[in-house]
Every structure is written in C-alpha cells, then in structure tokens.
Amino acid sequence: MSENGMFGSTRKGAKKKDSADRTQLQTILIRFTRHRPAMISLVMLILIVLFAFVGPFFWMWDHTVYKEIPSNLPPGGEHPLGSSAAGNDVLAQLMRGAQQTLKVAFTVSLVSTVVGSMWGATAGYYGGRVDALMMRIVDIFLIVPLLVAAAAIAGNTGAGASWSAIAMIIAIFSWATIARVVRGVVLSLREQEFVEAARASGASASWIIIRHLLPNAAGPIIVAATLLVAVAILAEAGMSFLGLGIQLPDISLGQMIGSARTAVTTRPWLFYPPGVLLVLICLTINFIGDGLRDALDPRQTRVRR
Amino acid sequence: MTTEYMNEEHATVETGDDVVLEVTDLSVTFPSDDGPLPAVREVSYVLRRGEALGIVGESGSGKSVTSMAIMGLLPRNAQVEGSTRVLGQEIIGLNDKEISKVRGKKIAMIFQDPLTSLNPVYTIGYQIAEAVLAHKKVSKQAAMKRALELLEVVGIPSPEQRLRQYPHELSGGMRQRVVIAIAMANEPDVIIADEPTTALDVTVQAQVLDALQRARRETGAALVLITHDLGVVAGQVDRVGVMYAGRIVEMGPVEEVFYRPRMPYALGLLGSLPRLDGDASDRLTPILGSPPSLRDLPPGCGFAPRCPMARDRCHEEEPRLLLTTGDTGGESSAADDTIVHRSACHFSEELAGVEATDLFQAGEEREKAPKDAPETLVEPEVLLSATDLVKHFPIRSKGILRRKVGEVQAVSGISLDLREKETLALVGESGCGKSTTARLLLNLIKLTSGEVTYMGQPLQGLTDRRMRPLRKDLQLVFQDPFASLDPRMTVSDIIGEPMRIHGDGHRDARKRVKELLELVGLNPEHGSRYPHEFSGGQRQRIGVARALSLNPRVLVLDEPVSALDVSIQAGVINLLEDLQDELGLSYLFVSHDLSVVKHIADRVAVMYLGKMMETATTEQLFKAPAHPYTQALISAIPLPDPIKERTRERIIVTGDIPSPANPPSGCRFRTRCSKFANELSDAERTKCVEEPPELLDRGSGHRDACHYSQVVELI
Known part of the structure; x- marks a missing residue:
C-alpha cells in the first residue's frame, strides 16, 4: 500500500529535520519557558510525580494495613497525615493513590488523543462517505454512558484490579470526543490552500494528515487532551466508588475520596489531602496544556509577551 | 448598450461654495499592547455639494479608518482627534443618539461586502423601508412605496418582486445596488462608498458604478469613493486624494x-x-x-x-x-x-x-529576448494539452441518501494547448470555471470526461503514485499568499517540502532552499522564519519558490497577483517574467484581471460559464476582440486615465452570470449579450438560442465562439 510507504518516508523526513534544524525545537522550548503559569505548573507536576513514584521508596510505611498503626490517628508525629480507621498510613496511601491515578490518567489521555486525533483527522480529510461512516462509529461511542459501559465491561471481565485494564476501558470510551473535535478542525483546514499545495506537490494523504493537518490542529488537540486527564481521573474515581476500579488493598485518589466521604467533618485528614492533590493535578495539567499550545503556534508569541 | 453618463456627470458638478463635509486634522490612534498605533494622521479635506472625491491607497493606508471615523463607527478604544463637520455641524464627539440623527440622513455609507451589510433574515423591501422610517415619520405603506422607487433608480429589474425577496436570493451585484438604495433612502448630502465594487466582477462593477452615479444624480449627494483601484477613481471622481501610511x-x-x-x-x-491601454513590452x-508598519513609522x-x-x-x-x-x-x-x-x-x-x-528602477535592465521574434520559426513543442475537458460537480440532496439532484456544469468542453516557454492566460469572471480547468489540467480533481496529456502522456486515470513523478514538472502557485503557506512550518521547510515528498531532500536541500530564496528575491538567511513574519508580496514569492523547488517545466498560476497591492503586484509580475526567461518555464496564468493578462501573456483564452468564448494571441485579442463577451470585458475594465476613461465607448452587459447548474441553451452568453439584445433580428436570435456556437478559427489562430462575431476596436 502506498500508505505504508509514505509513513516510512515521513519518519525519515522527521529524523532529518531533528538533526539539522534543532533551532526550531529550541525556539519552542524558549517560548514555553517564557509562559510563567505553565512553568510553575510544570515544576509542581514534576514534584507531584516524584512524590507519587519516588516517595514510596523513602517512606517507612506502604499503603497497606498495619497492625502497628493505631486507627483514626490525627495528623502529626510518626504519621504526618494521620491514619485511617483500618490502620493505614494516610501519607503512604496518598503516594500510592496519586501514583495509580496518574498512571491511569496519563495512559487514558495519551491513548485517546493519539487514536482520536488520527481517527478524526482521517475522517475529516477524506470527507464524504468515509467521514459519515467513521463519525457514526464515533457517535456510538459517544452515546454510551462511560460509567455504565465501563462497569459492564469491568464487571464481566473481572479486570477491575489492574490499573492498565481500567485505563484501557476508560480510553475506549473517551477517544471519541477527541475524534469529533479534531474532525471539525480538519474539515476547515483541509480547504486551506496549503493542503492543496501539498497535494499538487504529490504528497499522499498520510503525509498531509501528519505533516499539515495535525500540527495545525494542535491547539484544540492539546486542550482536549488536558481536559481528558481530568475526565479520566473522575471516571476512575467513579469506577472505584462503584467497586469496579482499583480495589483495596490497592488504592487511588478517587477511592480515597470516596471512602472518606462520610468523614469530611469528623476526620478531615482523610478527605482533604487526596482532594487537594486531585485538584492540583488537574490544574497544573491544564496550565501546561495552555503553555504548550502557545509555544507550538508560531504566530502566538508575536502578540503575547 | 453604450452610455455617456460619465460626461454628463462631470458637467453636473456645481462650483458653488456650499461645503457639505469638512474634515480638519483628523487623526485616529488605536491603543495597542505595543504602544499607540497611529492609523490616520492629520487628514484634512473638504467636499462641496455634488462633488465626487476619490481616496486611493493600498491596504493599511488608513483610508477606511478615516471614513469610519467620519461616520462615528470606530470601536470605543479608538482615539479620534481633529474635527469633522457635516453641513457645519461638528460630529466628532457626538454621543450615539445624536450621531444617529446624522448617519443615514445627512451622511450615508456603502460598505465593501454586500453579503454582510444586509441582514439575511429580513426582506429587501423591509430593510429599505426601515432606513426610510428611521428618519422620516411616514406610514409603512409610504415607506414601501419609496423603497420601490429607490429600487427602480438603482436599476434593479422587476422591483416589485425583489421587495419581497431576501438578500440570499439576490446576486452580489444586485445586493450592492440594494445597499446603494438604502444609502440614498433619505437623500443624504454625502455618500461614503468604501470599496463598493471590490468584491464584484468587472462587468457587474460597471453596472454598480452606473447605479451609484444614478443615485447621486437623483439625490445630488456628494461622494467620497474609497478604493484601491486607480481605474475606478479615474472615471468616477473630480478630485482624488492619495493616502500613504495614514x-x-x-x-x-x-x-x-x-x-x-x-x-x-x-x-x-x-x-x-x-x-490595458499600455504597451505589453x-x-x-x-x-x-x-x-511601513504603523507601530514604528x-x-x-x-x-x-x-x-x-x-x-x-x-x-x-x-x-x-x-x-x-x-x-x-x-x-x-x-x-x-x-x-x-x-x-x-x-x-x-x-x-x-x-x-x-x-x-523607479524597472528591475535590472536586461536585454529581454523579444517574445514575438520566434513566431516565424518552428512552433514550440506542446507540453500540456487538454481536449474537451468536462467537469460536472454533482449537487446532492441532504440527508443520508445524498441522492444526486442536479449538477453544476463547471467546465463544459474546454480544449487548450500550452506550448513550451509560452504564457497562456485563462481569463474569465468568477464562476466561469477557470480555476477548475487549472486543477483539471494538474489532475488535482477527477474530470468527468475529456483528455489531458502532458508531453503526450495521458494524465487522467493515473493513480496518485503514478502521478507523483509527473508532479515534479507541473507545479501550482496559489492566489492567497496567507492560506497557501502552512503557518506552522518555517519557510525553509515549506520550500523544501516538495523535495522531501519526492525523496530528494537530502544533503543539497538546504543549499537549494537558499538558492531558491535568492532566486525569488528574498534574503536567504530568512529561511528559519515563519510565514506570518513576511508581507503579502514576500509570501507570494515564497509560494513561487516552493513551486520552483522541483525544477518544473510548467507552472500553473492561479490568480497569483490578485490578492496583492498594486505596488507589490508589479514586483511579483516582473519576477515571474524574469523567471520565465531564465528557467524557460511555461505558464498557465489564470486571472480575472485583463490588464495583468495583457501585460504578461502570449496567448489568451476567454472563458464564460465553463465554455471557451474566444482564444487568440494577446495582441489579436486586445486589438481586435471578436466575441461580444470579450468586448464587454475589455470595455468594463476602468482605465487609470481620467480622460480616456470618461470618453471611451462602452459595451455594458446587463444582468448577472447565470447559475452554472442551469446554463442557458444555445450560446451561454446570450442572456447578457448586448449584440443579442440590441442588434440581432428575431431570426438571428433563434440561432443563438437553439444552437451552441462552435469555437471557429477566423484566420491566423484567432478563434471565437459566436455566430455573429464581429471585430470591434476598443482601446
């Protein structure tokens, strides 16, 4: 197929550009570092990631129940964030929970964005019958409520335990939104003359989609991808709450919040740390998305300074 | 139909002393993040009753902002200084309610885009009557009666029906005439027309300018005509102001x-x-x-x-x-x-x-090889050839079935040959199928029937993969220098892209990109910049460089200069001429602008509604146009010469271009043909209605498709 041939040469072209034109990447980096909210968010997100992934190696407890830990201990002393009724160290739970949540959220966002934008761009570029058929498939995924479908799949396969399975289930039902967004953008982009210019030079469909359409749709794609992170976290929390997500003794932020829902006033240390962390993750990712979108658009920096 | 309204108009200008509009030291500054932006600086002029003043200038010269300031239509953040008096009344600084009494009544405005200046959800009649009712206390019936009168004045056929129609049911030229009718509804003292015909085809432009003249005669209004077209100014105004940098x-x-x-x-x-009246050489x-940028003058x-x-x-x-x-x-x-x-x-x-x-230097002085010399020698080889090209676009019903309910006959039987090192111009108004023809020749869209060959090899039915090697030889340059360059790519990447697509973008590519940038007159060091950092003319040069990167033999130029300002356009035209001499290129030059075509083309093909009307060498066509459509086109183009423009004979076509979904029977031009309407007998007309004319040779390669063609000298 000519499609495959063009994929090969695309990669070749991209590699050549990396070695020759590094300045372009540098300018994007410089532009990103100038975006203050994005830089602050990036630092915070890195700290959160370190906390979630490296933290457990340095903390004496892990997230499981220990007989040595007294239950319902308020924060302070040996347990800076207190302990749960069953006897977990909340700090350890928080680290483990953030880790699982981040893994799920990023996997969902990545998989859905890649699949969704390719799907949407292809539908939008070809238009006509191809578009109609591809978008009807998207519609099917859009109208099925995520939680119900996820619950049905997870319940039947018993895949609830592993984070990767949960991430895949959520991804299956969230790529469609991205596909819709990208298709809309591509529908207008493909009428632009630079697309026809590429066609007149002999570029294939895949070349045009990868080299021209997707980069120009980067803004909406990034925004949708960052929103998806939040959606995935909430979906995972919802599934955990229904008993279909990550199961005890393993833990996620959503699950922590869910189980602390009756203790907001009596034992606030169980509710607020995971809640605040969840909000922080969503916010930082949104700001980073903004910064990326502006840095990738060569026209934006001229206006904003 | 020939008219001498220009001369009449010139005589009616009164030399009385009553000033209707007086602008004194008008300055407009827009605050921006990078400091103030002085869009208009110290503009002063006076306008007497019945006088016509032209304001010409290129884009960004501040000509529109001036008129918006006079109308009080600028956004709130604009700082307006100076004074503007309409009939002695100062209007700068008036509040919204007060200025509303002046607007429309004493001073009216006509905008460029007739599509957006009418409200799509109200009928034409309602909108004209509304303008009347805004300033006069009359009954609705009286306002409607006035609307009918106004439509008659601006020359809209069957006005009673039009009153009940909505804007989308009218063509662009009709809509602009409705806008003129609205502007004259309250017999204003001043009409400001901001590029009133820029969005229209030349034959329609002539009709609209005619309507504008009639409106002025009826109301005695003075006119401020803002335009970039020196030809329009030459024929329409008494005085002219040239604006530059505000x-x-x-x-x-x-x-x-x-x-x-x-x-x-x-x-x-x-x-x-x-x-059009100059020498092509x-x-x-x-x-x-x-x-200059207004930020740092x-x-x-x-x-x-x-x-x-x-x-x-x-x-x-x-x-x-x-x-x-x-x-x-x-x-x-x-x-x-x-x-x-x-x-x-x-x-x-x-x-x-x-x-x-x-x-001004006309580029480097070069001994240009005389283009007409080799005519006596052997005919150059035919590179690109088309025979009976037909392209119909299906019109489909909405819904899932998408049944075919009709078809747009964009191109119906076009044949042409492009020879080596020649420039063939494809001319016609919008919707005549000239751009579609260009794309058919490049096999960018599938043709319905017919045949295209490049150096004897048929192109139709070739797969993308088999077409790819041929694309090296056949390249395209676009009209819009903004849309045709990918904003996310650097200029080097854009110019080098065709080489990468064809897999020869390795070592020499960067060197080649620099060479190309130099060839088209840009700084080779600017390759790492993005398109938005360049001006329109420079961007068009980038588009040319991209098309040249694979060493093509044929360049299809789709309106390459029509989006550019005049002073920039000349540079690009000269560049194209130089490149042709230097690289031995063949051009297919698609354009609606006959003046440019006359300058650059060796041969011209005139299209109308998907059919070829006339084809000849440039000299033959402009000296002795034989087809009534060509004659009408040539005479509709305003000459940038006030005396010639006012005194020359005109052939004015009536009406608008019919829909290509339902073209007239027989000769497609007959519905607008002045010969058909005024000169032919009924028996002769029958032939026009029933029999589509063939494109026949009238000797020495000059061919036209008219049953009753007759050479007329127009310039």
Whole structure:
C-alpha cells in the first residue's frame, strides 16, 4: 500500500529535520519557558510525580494495613497525615493513590488523543462517505454512558484490579470526543490552500494528515487532551466508588475520596489531602496544556509577551 | 448598450461654495499592547455639494479608518482627534443618539461586502423601508412605496418582486445596488462608498458604478469613493486624494494627479500598474519594499524608505501637504480651496515632467529576448494539452441518501494547448470555471470526461503514485499568499517540502532552499522564519519558490497577483517574467484581471460559464476582440486615465452570470449579450438560442465562439 510507504518516508523526513534544524525545537522550548503559569505548573507536576513514584521508596510505611498503626490517628508525629480507621498510613496511601491515578490518567489521555486525533483527522480529510461512516462509529461511542459501559465491561471481565485494564476501558470510551473535535478542525483546514499545495506537490494523504493537518490542529488537540486527564481521573474515581476500579488493598485518589466521604467533618485528614492533590493535578495539567499550545503556534508569541 | 453618463456627470458638478463635509486634522490612534498605533494622521479635506472625491491607497493606508471615523463607527478604544463637520455641524464627539440623527440622513455609507451589510433574515423591501422610517415619520405603506422607487433608480429589474425577496436570493451585484438604495433612502448630502465594487466582477462593477452615479444624480449627494483601484477613481471622481501610511500625501483634481503627479509615491503607484491601454513590452516599475508598519513609522517622510529620490531631509522632516503650483510655501491658501493640487513632498517641484520609469528602477535592465521574434520559426513543442475537458460537480440532496439532484456544469468542453516557454492566460469572471480547468489540467480533481496529456502522456486515470513523478514538472502557485503557506512550518521547510515528498531532500536541500530564496528575491538567511513574519508580496514569492523547488517545466498560476497591492503586484509580475526567461518555464496564468493578462501573456483564452468564448494571441485579442463577451470585458475594465476613461465607448452587459447548474441553451452568453439584445433580428436570435456556437478559427489562430462575431476596436 502506498500508505505504508509514505509513513516510512515521513519518519525519515522527521529524523532529518531533528538533526539539522534543532533551532526550531529550541525556539519552542524558549517560548514555553517564557509562559510563567505553565512553568510553575510544570515544576509542581514534576514534584507531584516524584512524590507519587519516588516517595514510596523513602517512606517507612506502604499503603497497606498495619497492625502497628493505631486507627483514626490525627495528623502529626510518626504519621504526618494521620491514619485511617483500618490502620493505614494516610501519607503512604496518598503516594500510592496519586501514583495509580496518574498512571491511569496519563495512559487514558495519551491513548485517546493519539487514536482520536488520527481517527478524526482521517475522517475529516477524506470527507464524504468515509467521514459519515467513521463519525457514526464515533457517535456510538459517544452515546454510551462511560460509567455504565465501563462497569459492564469491568464487571464481566473481572479486570477491575489492574490499573492498565481500567485505563484501557476508560480510553475506549473517551477517544471519541477527541475524534469529533479534531474532525471539525480538519474539515476547515483541509480547504486551506496549503493542503492543496501539498497535494499538487504529490504528497499522499498520510503525509498531509501528519505533516499539515495535525500540527495545525494542535491547539484544540492539546486542550482536549488536558481536559481528558481530568475526565479520566473522575471516571476512575467513579469506577472505584462503584467497586469496579482499583480495589483495596490497592488504592487511588478517587477511592480515597470516596471512602472518606462520610468523614469530611469528623476526620478531615482523610478527605482533604487526596482532594487537594486531585485538584492540583488537574490544574497544573491544564496550565501546561495552555503553555504548550502557545509555544507550538508560531504566530502566538508575536502578540503575547 | 453604450452610455455617456460619465460626461454628463462631470458637467453636473456645481462650483458653488456650499461645503457639505469638512474634515480638519483628523487623526485616529488605536491603543495597542505595543504602544499607540497611529492609523490616520492629520487628514484634512473638504467636499462641496455634488462633488465626487476619490481616496486611493493600498491596504493599511488608513483610508477606511478615516471614513469610519467620519461616520462615528470606530470601536470605543479608538482615539479620534481633529474635527469633522457635516453641513457645519461638528460630529466628532457626538454621543450615539445624536450621531444617529446624522448617519443615514445627512451622511450615508456603502460598505465593501454586500453579503454582510444586509441582514439575511429580513426582506429587501423591509430593510429599505426601515432606513426610510428611521428618519422620516411616514406610514409603512409610504415607506414601501419609496423603497420601490429607490429600487427602480438603482436599476434593479422587476422591483416589485425583489421587495419581497431576501438578500440570499439576490446576486452580489444586485445586493450592492440594494445597499446603494438604502444609502440614498433619505437623500443624504454625502455618500461614503468604501470599496463598493471590490468584491464584484468587472462587468457587474460597471453596472454598480452606473447605479451609484444614478443615485447621486437623483439625490445630488456628494461622494467620497474609497478604493484601491486607480481605474475606478479615474472615471468616477473630480478630485482624488492619495493616502500613504495614514496621511494624505497628494491631493488634487483627478487629471492633475494622474497626468502630473507631484509625489513619488503617486508616481510610483501609476507606474506599477499594468495598463490595458499600455504597451505589453513595457516593464512595470515596482516600488521596492513594503509600506511601513504603523507601530514604528520613520521620523521623516513615511515613504522615504522606499523612495528613490529620498535625501537626508526626507528622513528627518515630515513633509507637509503643500501647494505644488508655484514654488512658494503656499500656506496662505485656505484649506477649502478645492481646485488646487497639493502634495506632501519636499522636492515635489523636481517631479515636474518626470516619468515613473525615470525614477523607479524597472528591475535590472536586461536585454529581454523579444517574445514575438520566434513566431516565424518552428512552433514550440506542446507540453500540456487538454481536449474537451468536462467537469460536472454533482449537487446532492441532504440527508443520508445524498441522492444526486442536479449538477453544476463547471467546465463544459474546454480544449487548450500550452506550448513550451509560452504564457497562456485563462481569463474569465468568477464562476466561469477557470480555476477548475487549472486543477483539471494538474489532475488535482477527477474530470468527468475529456483528455489531458502532458508531453503526450495521458494524465487522467493515473493513480496518485503514478502521478507523483509527473508532479515534479507541473507545479501550482496559489492566489492567497496567507492560506497557501502552512503557518506552522518555517519557510525553509515549506520550500523544501516538495523535495522531501519526492525523496530528494537530502544533503543539497538546504543549499537549494537558499538558492531558491535568492532566486525569488528574498534574503536567504530568512529561511528559519515563519510565514506570518513576511508581507503579502514576500509570501507570494515564497509560494513561487516552493513551486520552483522541483525544477518544473510548467507552472500553473492561479490568480497569483490578485490578492496583492498594486505596488507589490508589479514586483511579483516582473519576477515571474524574469523567471520565465531564465528557467524557460511555461505558464498557465489564470486571472480575472485583463490588464495583468495583457501585460504578461502570449496567448489568451476567454472563458464564460465553463465554455471557451474566444482564444487568440494577446495582441489579436486586445486589438481586435471578436466575441461580444470579450468586448464587454475589455470595455468594463476602468482605465487609470481620467480622460480616456470618461470618453471611451462602452459595451455594458446587463444582468448577472447565470447559475452554472442551469446554463442557458444555445450560446451561454446570450442572456447578457448586448449584440443579442440590441442588434440581432428575431431570426438571428433563434440561432443563438437553439444552437451552441462552435469555437471557429477566423484566420491566423484567432478563434471565437459566436455566430455573429464581429471585430470591434476598443482601446
């Protein structure tokens, strides 16, 4: 197929550009570092990631129940964030929970964005019958409520335990939104003359989609991808709450919040740390998305300074 | 139908003393993040009753902002200084309610885009009546009656029906006439028309300008005509002001400014214009560089950086708009003196009798190989050839089934040959199928029937993969320099992309990109910049460089200069001519602008509604057009020469281009043909209605598709 041939040469072209034109990447980096909210968010997100992934190696407890830990201990002393009724160290739970949540959220966002934008761009570029058929498939995924479908799949396969399975289930039902967004953008982009210019030079469909359409749709794609992170976290929390997500003794932020829902006033240390962390993750990712979108658009920096 | 309304109009101008509009030291500044943006600086002029003033200038010269300021239509953040008096009443600083009484009643405006200046959800009649009711206390019936009258004045056929129609049911030219009717509804004293015909085809432009003249005669209104088209100005106004970088740089009676310009910019502008009445072998004289950014204007004369006669004084001191006649300062004369010629140049007296070619370099002087010499030799090889090209676009019903309910006959039987090293121009108005034909020739869209061959090899039915090697030879340059370059790619990447697609973008690619940038007259060091950092003309050069990167033999140019300002356009035209000589390219030049075509083409093919009307060498076609459509096209193009423009004979076509979904039977042009309407007998007409004319040779390769073709001299 000519499609495959063009994929090969695309990669070749991209590699050549990396070695020759590094300045372009540098300018994007410089532009990103100038975006203050994005830089602050990036630092915070890195700290959160370190906390979630490296933290457990340095903390004496892990997230499981220990007989040595007294239950319902308020924060302070040996347990800076207190302990749960069953006897977990909340700090350890928080680290483990953030880790699982981040893994799920990023996997969902990545998989859905890649699949969704390719799907949407292809539908939008070809238009006509191809578009109609591809978008009807998207519609099917859009109208099925995520939680119900996820619950049905997870319940039947018993895949609830592993984070990767949960991430895949959520991804299956969230790529469609991205596909819709990208298709809309591509529908207008493909009428632009630079697309026809590429066609007149002999570029294939895949070349045009990868080299021209997707980069120009980067803004909406990034925004949708960052929103998806939040959606995935909430979906995972919802599934955990229904008993279909990550199961005890393993833990996620959503699950922590869910189980602390009756203790907001009596034992606030169980509710607020995971809640605040969840909000922080969503916010930082949104700001980073903004910064990326502006840095990738060569026209934006001229206006904003 | 020939008319002499121009002459009449000229005579009706009264030399009375009543000033209807007086603008004094009007300045408009927009605050922006990077400091204030002075869009208009110290503009002054007066307009007497019944007079017509033209304001010409390139995009960004501040001509529209001036008129918006006069109408009080600028956004709130704009800082307006100076004074504007309408019939003695100061209108700068009036509040919304007060200015509403002036707007529409004393001063009315016509905008460029007739599509957006009418409200799509109200009928035409309602919208005209609304304008009447806004200022007059009359009954609705009376307002509707007035609307009917107005539609008759602006020459809309069957006005009773039109009253009940919605804007989308009318063509662009009709809509613009409705806008004119609305503008004259309350018999204003001043009508400001901001590029009223820019969005229209030339034959329709002639009709709309005619309607505008009638509206003025009816109401006695004075006119401010804002346009970039020097030809339109030449025929329509008494006085003209030239704007550059927010200032009026020259102002005077139209003949004075056109025949004896005293400001290098005005001179350059006239010299850079390809002319229908000029000699095709003359080289255009482009003005180098591009207009200054309003953010950092030069301290002296705004034009100094581009001016070939700029001296130290020009860079230091901004020249004032002074009298040109006599070498005294001329400050004594009152600002309302309308017959004098003023210019803003320190050295304007030196410009007496200077030609544009004396002042501006017409590119490098080169011994250009005479294009007409090899005609006696062997016919050059035919590179690209089309036979009976047909392209019908299906019209599908909405819904899932998408049944075919009709078809747009975009191209119906076009045959043409493009020979080596020649320029063939494809000319026609919008919707005639010229761009579709160009894309069919490149196999970018599938043809319905017919045959395209490149060097004897048929192109139709080739797969993308088999077409790819041929694409190296056949390249395309686009109209819109903004949309045709990917904004996310650097210029080097854009120019190098065709090489990468064809897999030869390895070691030499970067060197080649630099060579190409140099070839099209850009700085080779600018390759790492993005398209938005370049001006329109530079971007168009980037588009040309991209098309040249694979060493093509044929370049299809789809309206390559029509989006550019005049002074920039000349540079691109010269570049295209140089490249053709240097690289031996063949051009298929698609354009609606006959003046440009006359300048650049060797042969011309005129299209109308998907059919070829006439084809001939450029000389034959312009000297002796045989088809009534060609004649109408040529005579509809305004000449940038006030006397010639006002005195020449015109053939005016009526009506609008029919829909290509339902073209007329027989000859497709008959519905608008002045010969059909005025000269032919009923028996002769039957032939036009029943029998589509063939494209027949009238000797020496001059072919036309008219049953009753007759050569007419027009220029």
